[in-house]
Amino acid sequence: MxxxxxxxxxxxxxxxxxxxxxxxxxxxxxxxxxxxxxxxxxxxxxxxxxxxxxxxxxxxxxxxxxxxxxxxxxxxxxxxxxxxxxxxxxxxxxxxxxxxxxxxxxxxxxxxxxxxxxxxxxxxxxxxxxxxxxxxxxxxxxxxxxxxxxxxxxxxxxxxxxxxxxxxxxxxxxxxxxxxxxxxxxxxxxxxxxxxxxxxxxxxxxxxxxxVHQLSISGNYLNRITSEALLSELKVRKDIAEFLFKKRSEKEAQQSILYYFLVYRQMLLSKRYKLFFYNLSKHRSFCRRLKWKLLLIGLVFVLTGRGETKFSNEVKLTLY
CATH class of the missing domain: 3.90.550.10 (Spore Coat Polysaccharide Biosynthesis Protein SpsA; Chain A)
Incomplete structure (x- = not known):
């Protein structure tokens, strides 16, 4: 057969x-x-x-x-x-x-x-x-x-x-x-x-x-995302970044850190400021210099509504 x-x-x-x-x-x-x-x-x-x-x-x-x-x-x-x-x-x-x-x-x-x-x-x-x-x-x-x-x-x-x-x-x-x-x-x-x-x-x-529609994950993302959802993604990306930082090449590890820190950018864009400052301030693993730069950029963003582009660029510049 x-x-x-x-x-x-x-x-x-x-x-x-x-x-x-x-x-x-x-x-x-x-x-x-x-x-x-x-x-x-x-x-x-x-x-x-x-x-x-x-x-x-x-x-x-x-x-x-x-x-x-x-x-x-x-x-x-x-x-x-x-x-x-x-x-x-x-x-x-x-x-x-x-x-x-x-x-x-x-x-x-x-x-x-x-x-x-x-x-x-x-x-x-x-x-x-x-x-x-x-x-x-x-x-x-x-x-x-x-x-x-x-x-x-x-x-x-x-x-x-x-x-x-x-x-x-x-x-x-x-x-x-x-x-x-x-x-x-x-x-x-x-x-x-x-x-x-x-x-x-x-x-x-x-x-x-x-x-992509209003009820999908991708649709109307920033207006609908909850703090719980942001923390969920933060946890997943943090675990991935830490694994790759230890196990993969330097360039691959840097790229994974970039994806991890950009979750904080989502917190700024969705105006979850308390979530942003609390979680970033207690971050103790890699890239401490980057953490403090991003905290400062976040403060400027809250006060002026500007700086989100600089946030993304600062992450890339610090890593590369």
Whole structure:
């Protein structure tokens, strides 16, 4: 008997997205490769998600609908973790309930697996779009190498869940941190990246469209971001920066520090001044000289509303 192609499990957390998730599921049903299963994990929707999912489950038995168990924490992280446990695929793709796949995505990924053998991560490019404009001039994750950690350090790789395919083997016992409310995909992806014997194959072509709207993480970001979200991202980026500072080359470490300190820039732009001064003042690890410069720039920004550009430039100048 001919050997079956690997099975891909698509895991989609959702919450009150019945107006959008249908388009996402249509893009999955349109895949030219049919070796997939899809698990939609509902985080407690109060709209018509359940009725819509009943329709899609009736169309194709590979689409399965679950509600997050009550004994698990609320949020997309717990939904993704539950999806890992109930899925059966050899490979896992975490997708969002408002994004779209190109029809050839899974076929392209399966082709790489068949040609390359054991692959831990496959990345594809993505573009952002809004409901008014389906095309974006900027593409992400399309100039990558097989050194995925180096690509990440220099900002060439965006660790967002829809553009990455993970082998179940490399995921192992790694799970999404259910305490994080922001940067959870960055935290999860980085934990995978630093595992030993990592084999990454980049597709280097756009195969996913990521929707930007008022309810998305990217949409209206500065007006909606909470202090809790900023602290969540600060923790994740601090842990990553400290790891890379110890383990990678000097240039890669410097780049990681840059990403970490720019979280403080977000605090200034969102006018979370108390959060900015408190967290930056207690920072005791690397770049003390930079810390004091940024504290001064932050003070000028609060008093005059100016200096944000200087903040970004000062970080880069100090590091390079």
């Amino acid at each position: 001919p050997q079956l192609e690997p099975l891909i499990s698509i895991i989609i957390p959702t919450f009150n997205r019945c107006e959008m998730i249908g388009q996402t599921l249509d893009s999955i049903l349109a895949q030219t490769n049919q070796r997939w299963e899809c698990f939609v994990i509902d985080d407690g929707s109060t709209d018509n998600t359940e009725q819509l999912m009943s329709f899609y489950c009736g169309i194709d038995s590979r689409i399965k609908y679950y509600t997050r168990p009550e004994d698990m924490a609320s949020g997309a992280n717990a939904c993704r973790n539950y999806g890992i446990d109930v899925s059966q695929g050899d490979y896992i793709k975490f997708f969002d309930s408002d994004d779209l796949m190109f029809p050839s995505l899974l076929a392209e990924e399966i082709k790489i697996i068949e040609n390359q053998g054991e692959v831990n991560i496959i990345s594809c490019g993505f573009e952002k779009f809004t409901d008014k404009e389906m095309n974006s001039p900027r593409s992400y994750n399309v100039n990558l190498t097989d050194d995925i950690l180096k690509d990440f350090c220099f900002g060439n790789l965006v660790l967002n869940t829809p553009s990455l395919l993970y082998s179940r083997e490399i995921i192992g016992n790694t799970r999404f941190d259910e305490k994080l409310c922001r940067a959870q995909d960055l935290d999860f992806g980085f934990k995978i990246l630093i595992k030993n014997q990592m084999k990454h194959i980049p597709l280097n072509k756009v195969q996913v469209k990521v929707r």
